[in-house]
Amino acid sequence: MAEATLSGPQPIPRLPGVTPAALADLVRAVAVDVLTGRDLDTAALPAAATVERPRNPDHGDYATNLALQVAKKLGVPPRDLAGWLAEALTGRDGISAADVAGPGFINLRIAADAQGDIVRQVLTQGETYGHGDLMAGRRINLEFVSANPTGPLHLGGTRWAAVGDALGRVLTAQGGEVTREYYFNDAGAQIDRFVRSLLAAARGEAPPEDGYAGSYLSDVAAEVLRREPSALSLPDEERAELFREIGVNLMFDEIKQDLHNFRTDFDVYFHEDSLHKSGSVEKLVEQLKEKGHLYFEDNAWWLRTTEFGDDKDRVVIKSDGAPAYIAGDIAYFHDKRARGFDLCIYMLGADHHGYIARLKAAAAALEDDPDTVEVLIGQMVNLVSDGKPMRMSKRSGTIVTMNDLVDSVGVDAARYALTRSSANATIDIDLDLWSRRTNDNPVFYVQYAHARLASLARNAAELGLAVPGKDTALDLDLLDHPREGDLIRTIGEYPEILHKAADLREPHRIARYLEELASAYHKFYDACRILPMGDEEAGPLHTARLALCEATRQLLANGLGLLGVDAPERM
Structure with missing residues (x-):
């Protein structure tokens, strides 16, 4: 509403390179100026103008529907309003032309010098190009x-x-202070089943009916017996505790090593058992009883989670006196908040939808802000080979594992394939496709573009041409070929892509963007000669195109780095 009180034209911002966000700010500022000058209510304007690249390049470099959005509120014909805005935009910093199209769209064409600013920004900012402050000041668990x-x-x-x-890297790039944490479930019924299965394997028996199967159990059991040869002769409780302590640690060490090999490491490994041993669970249960958030029924203690949006109340202390899983969840959330985190993101599997309301209700019951809890749900992954789904792992016996995937396609392809789609969609990974070294393999396509650019830089060096850097004198106005413009505008979209990936918790946007960037580069490479031929002397255009190539290479490396995927210089 504040815009309605403006009494005269306001300063129009300089266009800081051609990005949709910068153009949107410019278009809105010009709209405020135009409406103010015509005594029209600027409060009709949205908080942000929409600026997008049209599918048909003949319609311009960018387009905005702002006139269509607000004309009715202002009582002005949309094409008239679009005409006023187009006239005011034409000749503004970075805009060479603005034309009205259709019922009131405004098509924008960008000046070559403004496009060139994007290349210079990438060369200047390097690895930090596109980083922002969306999550600045946030401590994120x-x-x-x-x-x-x-x-x-x-x-x-x-x-x-x-x-x-990848999400941790993206949130960090947007200014967040991120702690990656692994919640080590070393308490509860599943661990008991695991121990019983280990004991059966150690005796050479079949696993119990509710136990686990797979050759890995024999491996772990054999290692327990190697360390403690007399383990099977111990009394029942001691024997079970020994297999629990050694077996669980062996299994967890293997998981940590597999994750490290997958380029995923954690800052904190939090042990669920510590919450019970420290008395935290018991203490918080008593607090909830005192505040009236727990009630006793059917010999169990229930949390009134329905009062906080859950679909049903949850058992916290079972009828046998043992704590339910939610008891540990409550104590764990409380511990995170006590450690100073103002945003707690939980990434859970497809069968954990109920945890969204449950965890938020737990926060509310603790008289905390439920919005400090954020739950992301991931869907299933299926492996396909020779057109048929893989059902079982040789080692686990029942499930396909991380190592099965990595052994088939490698770490780069595995990480890229898993982050390329929205996490809330089920995906099929075709092992035949992802192991190919061809352009129909998305990770190869992107990595090949980076390797091609690195090779180009080496070829330039052989001709005595240095790769342009932030201090290189450049005439970027020369980059006026349509394919150069397409590539530059694609580069300019990266900051907004990164912002959205962080804001929506969707790192797959980075992968999809990289494929668009690689495509734009390959088309540019096919249309524009970059290096001098024969006895031709290198000129300003060669240098400008080399600068564009280096900016593209840098951005491919940046994006792949956020996904934890290598950017090879040779393939």
Whole structure:
């Protein structure tokens, strides 16, 4: 509403390079200026103008529908308003032309010098180009994977390893202080089942009916007996405790090593058992009783989660006196907040939808802000080979594992394949496709573009041409070929892509963008000669195009780095 009180034309910002966000700011500022000058209510304007690249390049470099959005509110014909805006935009900093199209769209064409500013920004900012402050000042606890140490990591945990690690990098690039945390479930019924399965394997028996299967159990059991040869002769409780302590640690060490090999490391490994041993769970349960948030029914203690938006109340202390899982969840959230985190992101599997309301209700019951809890749900991953789904792992016996995927396609392809799609969609990974070294393999396509650019730089050096840097004198106005413009505008979209990837918690946007960038580069390379031929002397255009190539290479490396994927210089 503040705009309605403006009494005269306001300063129009200089266009800081051609990015949709910068253009949107410019278009809105010009609109405020135009409406103010015509005594029209600037409060009708949206908080941000929409500026997009049209599908048909004949319609301009960018387009905005701002006139269509607000004309009715102002009582002005849309084409008239579009005409006023187009006239005011034409000749503004960085805009060479603005034309009215259709019922009231405004098509914008960008001046070559303004486009060139994008190249200069990338060369100047290097690895930090596109970084922002969306998450600045936020202390973020990002909990992901957190698989039970009862077997090798399955594909669901592998997906969260790739997506969670990439999201951590993206949030950090937007100014967040991110702590990557693994919640080590070393308490509860699943661990008991694992121990019983280990004991059966140690005796050479079949696993119990509710136990785990797979050759890994024999390996772990054999290692326990190697360390403690007399383990099977111990009394029942001592024997079970010994297999629990050694077996769980062995399994967890293997999981941590597999994750490290997958380029996913954690800042904190938090042990669930510590919450019970420290008395935190018991203490918080008593607090909730005192505040009236727990009630006793059917010999169990229930949390009134329905009062905070959950679909049903949850058992916190079971009828046998043992704490339910939610008891640990409550204590764990309380611990995170006590450590100073103002945003707690939980990345959970497809069967954990109920945890969204449950965790928010737990926060509310603790008289905390439910919005400090954010739950992301990931869907299933299926591996396909020779057109058929893979059902079982040789080692685990029941599930396909992280190592099955990595052994088939490598770490780069595995990480890229898992982060390329929205985490809330089920995906099929075709092992035949992702192991190919061809352009129909998305990660190869992007990595090949980077390697091609690195090779170009080496070829330039052989001709005595240095790769342009931030201090190189450049005449970037010369980059006026349509394919150069397409590539530059694609580069200019990266800051907004990165901003959205962080804001929406969707790192797959980075992968999809990189494929667009690689495509724009390959088309540019085919249309524009970059290096001098024969006895031709290098000129300003060669240098400008080399600068564009280096900016593209830098951005490909930046994006791949956020996904935890290598940017090779040779392939």
